[in-house]
Amino acid sequence: MSTSPLEQARGFLPIFWERVRSEQWRRGVSLVLIVLACAFPLLDSNEGDLDAAANATAFATLALGLNIVVGFAGLLDLGYAAFFAIGAYTYGVFSSYQVQPEWSGFWEPFQWLGFVARAHSEGVPVDHVHFQVSFWLMLPVSALVAAFFGVVFGAPTLRLKGDYLAIVTLGFGEIVPIVARNTPYLTNGAQGLNGALPPNLLGYSFGVQSLPFYYLGVALVVFLIFVSSRLKESRIGRAWLAIREDEIAAEAMGVNRTKLKLLAFAVGAGFAGMTGTFYVAKLQTATPEMFTFPVSVMLLVMIVLGGMGSVAGVVIGALLLQLLQSWFLQDLTQWVHALGRFTGIGLLEEIDLVQSIELIFGIILVLMMLYRRQGLIPERMAVTALTHAQQTAVPSRGGLKGELKPLHGKVVDPKVPLLEIRGLAKAFGGIQAVKSLDLRVMPGSIVAIIGPNGSGKTTFFNLVTGLTLPDAGSVTLSGESIRGLGPHLIVEKGIARTFQNLRLFPNMTLMENLLVGTHTRTSTGAVGAVLRLPSVRQEEAAARERALEVLSIFGNRLMPRREHLARTLSYANRRRLEIARAIITEPVLLLLDEPTAGMNPTETLELSDQIRGLRDRGVTILLIEHKLNVVNEIAEKVIVLDHGEKIAEGSPAEVHRNEEVLRAYLGRTATAAVRAAAAS
Amino acid sequence: MEFLDVLLQQIINGVSLGAMYALLALGFTMVYGIIELINFAHFNVFMVGSFVALWVFEAMGFSGQSQVLYGLPLIGVLLVGLVVVMLATGFLGAAIERVALRPLRGFPGTAPMITTIGVSYILFNIILLTMGASTLNYANPMPNIRWEIGDATLRLREVLLWVVSFALMLGLHYFVRYTKMGKAMQATAQDQEAARMMGVDVDRVVITAFFLGSALAGAAGMIFGLYYNYTSFIIGYTAGLRAFTAAVLGGIGNIPGAMLGGILIGLIESLGGQYLEVRWTDVIIFSILVLVLVFRPAGLFGRMAPSKS
Numbered sequence: 001m002s003t004s005p006l007e008q009a010r011g012f013l014p015i016f017w018e019r020v021r022s023e024q025w026r027r028g029v030s031l032v033l034i035v036l037a038c039a040f041p042l043l044d045s046n047e048g049d050l051d052a053a054a055n056a057t058a059f060a061t062l063a064l065g066l067n068i069v070v071g072f073a074g075l076l077d078l079g080y081a082a083f084f085a086i087g088a089y090t091y092g093v094f095s096s097y098q099v100q101p102e103w104s105g106f107w108e109p110f111q112w113l114g115f116v117a118r119a120h121s122e123g124v125p126v127d128h129v130h131f132q133v134s135f136w137l138m139l140p141v142s143a144l145v146a147a148f149f150g151v152v153f154g155a156p157t158l159r160l161k162g163d164y165l166a167i168v169t170l171g172f173g174e175i176v177p178i179v180a181r182n183t184p185y186l187t188n189g190a191q192g193l194n195g196a197l198p199p200n201l202l203g204y205s206f207g208v209q210s211l212p213f214y215y216l217g218v219a220l221v222v223f224l225i226f227v228s229s230r231l232k233e234s235r236i237g238r239a240w241l242a243i244r245e246d247e248i249a250a251e252a253m254g255v256n257r258t259k260l261k262l263l264a265f266a267v268g269a270g271f272a273g274m275t276g277t278f279y280v281a282k283l284q285t286a287t288p289e290m291f292t293f294p295v296s297v298m299l300l301v302m303i304v305l306g307g308m309g310s311v312a313g314v315v316i317g318a319l320l321l322q323l324l325q326s327w328f329l330q331d332l333t334q335w336v337h338a339l340g341r342f343t344g345i346g347l348l349e350e351i352d353l354v355q356s357i358e359l360i361f362g363i364i365l366v367l368m369m370l371y372r373r374q375g376l377i378p379e380r381m382a383v384t385a386l387t388h389a390q391q392t393a394v395p396s397r398g399g400l401k402g403e404l405k406p407l408h409g410k411v412v413d414p415k416v417p418l419l420e421i422r423g424l425a426k427a428f429g430g431i432q433a434v435k436s437l438d439l440r441v442m443p444g445s446i447v448a449i450i451g452p453n454g455s456g457k458t459t460f461f462n463l464v465t466g467l468t469l470p471d472a473g474s475v476t477l478s479g480e481s482i483r484g485l486g487p488h489l490i491v492e493k494g495i496a497r498t499f500q501n502l503r504l505f506p507n508m509t510l511m512e513n514l515l516v517g518t519h520t521r522t523s524t525g526a527v528g529a530v531l532r533l534p535s536v537r538q539e540e541a542a543a544r545e546r547a548l549e550v551l552s553i554f555g556n557r558l559m560p561r562r563e564h565l566a567r568t569l570s571y572a573n574r575r576r577l578e579i580a581r582a583i584i585t586e587p588v589l590l591l592l593d594e595p596t597a598g599m600n601p602t603e604t605l606e607l608s609d610q611i612r613g614l615r616d617r618g619v620t621i622l623l624i625e626h627k628l629n630v631v632n633e634i635a636e637k638v639i640v641l642d643h644g645e646k647i648a649e650g651s652p653a654e655v656h657r658n659e660e661v662l663r664a665y666l667g668r669t670a671t672a673a674v675r676a677a678a679a680s
Numbered sequence: 681m682e683f684l685d686v687l688l689q690q691i692i693n694g695v696s697l698g699a700m701y702a703l704l705a706l707g708f709t710m711v712y713g714i715i716e717l718i719n720f721a722h723f724n725v726f727m728v729g730s731f732v733a734l735w736v737f738e739a740m741g742f743s744g745q746s747q748v749l750y751g752l753p754l755i756g757v758l759l760v761g762l763v764v765v766m767l768a769t770g771f772l773g774a775a776i777e778r779v780a781l782r783p784l785r786g787f788p789g790t791a792p793m794i795t796t797i798g799v800s801y802i803l804f805n806i807i808l809l810t811m812g813a814s815t816l817n818y819a820n821p822m823p824n825i826r827w828e829i830g831d832a833t834l835r836l837r838e839v840l841l842w843v844v845s846f847a848l849m850l851g852l853h854y855f856v857r858y859t860k861m862g863k864a865m866q867a868t869a870q871d872q873e874a875a876r877m878m879g880v881d882v883d884r885v886v887i888t889a890f891f892l893g894s895a896l897a898g899a900a901g902m903i904f905g906l907y908y909n910y911t912s913f914i915i916g917y918t919a920g921l922r923a924f925t926a927a928v929l930g931g932i933g934n935i936p937g938a939m940l941g942g943i944l945i946g947l948i949e950s951l952g953g954q955y956l957e958v959r960w961t962d963v964i965i966f967s968i969l970v971l972v973l974v975f976r977p978a979g980l981f982g983r984m985a986p987s988k989s
Binding site: 070074076078157160163164166174175293297356358361362363365373 | 795805806924959960
């Protein structure tokens with residue numbers, strides 16, 4: 001049995017089967033649920049129950065939308081109801097008689113399209129415009145309008161840390177109802193906008209009946225569950241999760257966080273806008289009070305209860321809370337009253353539990369956070385443990401010698417310096433972390449940077465990868481300036497890195513960690529992810545294949561664990577995963593920040609070998625390393641930094657003899673002793 | 681009224697409101713400075729404080745504004761009210777920290793903040809369900825003494841409010857600056873880990889910050905009742921958001937900044953209400969919040985607590 005781990009993985013694929021089974025299982029369960037949802041009105045024809053169920057669908061869609069923002073992208077939005085309001089008023093204005101401009105020729109084409117009607121009333125000299133845009137058209141239009149506002153409100157919050165984001169969104173959530181109240185021309189102010197048209201399907205008007213709205217709501221929920229799940233398991237969804245887990249690492253892996261955060265705001269707001277339209281069409285009215293802070297909190301409770309980030313969870317959470325509110329608490333109140341009559345306790349007879357729903361919300365939030373943060377249906381289910389055989393297998397070093405495929409598709413001129421730094425400088429307050437640094441790295445080499453702690457090595461990496469902006473100097477990659485580019489663009493240009501203190505995405509699987517690394521080399525957008533056209537499937541399959549290939553560099557260290565969460569890995573395996581994640585971005589230059597930290601001598605040797613293997617496959621390596629035996633063994637050139645300055649450069653042997661270096665590391669007296677020892 | 685008189689009157693009002701916001705902002709800023717948490721429960725600790733003060737005054741036999749006191753008896757009654765309220769809300773805040781937040785210490789992400797939202801909701805609804813939704817007339821022993829300055833009026837309650845707020849802020853300032861616990865707080869705000877290494881009991885520091893912040897919020901709650909002559913379950917939300925804006929304006933984590941920020945927000949509210957339209961006041965204040973956060977996240981007076989990266 002001398003199969004390479006790669007072949008093993010492709011071979012019997014136990015995990016793959018599990019996947020198929022769970023996929024089938026999931027489809028089966030979904031189908032049963034949809035059938036049940038459709039049969040519900042037959043089982044319970046009570047108009048009140050049906051109405052409550054129709055409302056429940058609206059809250060389920062809102063929870064799904066909020067889940068995109070909070071659960072996927074990790075942006076705590078406390079003013080989500082604002083987008084619900086925007087969608088609601090958008091439909092309200094275009095389907096009611098609230099705004100009635102004077103009739104003019106301008107409106108004629110719209111009349112022809114059926115969007116407006118010309119209203120003539122006796123005794124009034126001018127005619128007016130009555131808006132009556134179709135519900136079906138307004139559904140996507142409101143989603144777009146809300147998505148637009150999602151971007152507008154999201155943009156200023158992008159630079160903020162998580163907790164400030166919460167308070168700013170809370171502010172926007174507050175402003176929108178105030179604006180609605182204060183602009184009666186559009187919204188009829190506090191009295192509420194009335195007379196929004198109900199949807200009309202093939203000549204059948206929904207009117208005020210609950211049944212058609214219920215089915216429409218179920219359809220919307222199913223549609224949005226579909227969109228959410230498709231997005232989550234795509235390039236876009238993984239980038240969102242990566243931002244949620246570690247923004248800086250996500251950016252350093254090529255994720256454009258500005259763009260993806262705005263996309264999350266837009267998609268989430270779009271869901272809310274659509275729901276707003278549905279809700280107003282159903283109630284045929286909209287008042288500012290329908291969209292205030294308690295609504296946002298209720299939605300938050302739904303997703304916290306169900307499980308942030310879990311699509312099934314948030315729908316269940318929404319349904320549970322609606323059940324609680326519409327049925328359970330009412331029944332419970334009746335029982336408590338009965339109990340009160342029976343026991344003669346007056347207080348029990350009068351208590352109204354429905355009123356205490358918000359109290360219950362508060363209690364749910366606190367209890368869930370204290371005892372079950374992952375929610376009722378966690379986003380991540382437990383993964384089967386490794387078998388005994390897998391756990392005790394002899395580590396193999398991977399089969400990369402056999403198939404020497406290049407790791408990137410770029411053509412590099414071997415005579416032009418790959419990385420050239422001139423006069424690079426960076427100061428933090430009074431401390432000059434990097435001082436007029438000049439440095440050249442030729443293609444195909446392994447260069448080590450050494451220096452005492454605090455000598456500016458990591459700052460130098462941060463300057464090259466765009467995480468920190470330099471004060472002065474130039475950075476060029478193959479002759480092209482990359483100074484001032486964002487980290488994600490630098491990854492795209494071909495520089496990838498690892499971090500000294502490990503920045504994996506802890507709650508994502510190994511596979512997903514790697515797939516995030518393919519972000520810049522793939523192109524699926526949000527629409528593509530939802531439609532999942534053949535080209536998208538192909539790209540996804542290729543990315544997965546690539547991930548397996550990269551994992552195989554580390555033999556059977558990571559391969560059997562690829563569906564495990566990154567946070568369950570051992571320290572050395574986390575280092576390996578970080579390197580793998582950097583490699584999969586297809587770098588021409590790989591920056592490794594203390595790659596062997598925390599590894600035992602055998603593992604260190606193994607990794608040194610693998611690093612050389614990477615170089616043989618065309619990746620130039622620049623590494624920071626404290627273990628001098630590693631440096632001596634693999635580096636062709638060593639650069640020594642001290643106090644942000646380059647004090648020596650040359651082959652390992654040259655550097656060892658350099659007095660400056662000895663002084664920096666050992667101090668003046670020790671240097672003299674060493675010299676004396678060498679002389680005698 | 682002359683322009684200047686109107687301006688003076690609005691400044692008097694604004695400083696009064698501002699002093700109250702400043703007291704409330706201090707709680708936000710202290711907790712944020714130490715554990716980087718926006719404490720939404722603070723909103724409603726303030727509201728509970730105004731109810732506790734009402735109950736204290738009622739227990740002492742006051743109801744409405746008919747019974748007034750002068751001189752020492754007035755000061756005595758107010759002091760008793762203040763002490764009881766501050767102790768009550770202080771312990772409430774400490775209990776919140778101990779029960780709901782300490783188990784979550786060190787968890788990354790939004791879990792602690794969501795918990796404070798939950799706690800805030802619980803407080804809000806307990807008061808709503810037990811005290812009802814209607815606005816309550818406040819028991820207020822303060823006489824209606826007023827001085828005319830031109831056409832502007834300065835009332836005794838405003839002067840008292842300033843004195844109380846100023847004294848409390850001064851006390852807090854000295855506490856943080858010169859006591860052992862205060863220095864421990866500063867150290868913890870700078871670097872929790874290092875402070876722990878130096879023998880600071882971080883848990884005690886955090887709970888003390890909650891106690892002090894909540895006690896000040898309670899004082900602000902009492903001042904709210906005495907100033908407006910009413911209280912209601914709903915007052916925490918708006919006042920809390922404004923106070924939070926004040927804390928951000930002053931540079932969150934910065935104690936003198938929170939005081940100045942509070943006064944500034946009070947002035948913006950009163951002058952904005954005078955010269956613009958009242959119904960847009962909240963929009964103006966939130967816009968300030970957003971603008972400051974986006975363009976000057978360290979606040980107008982700079983010096984944010986060093987972020988722990």
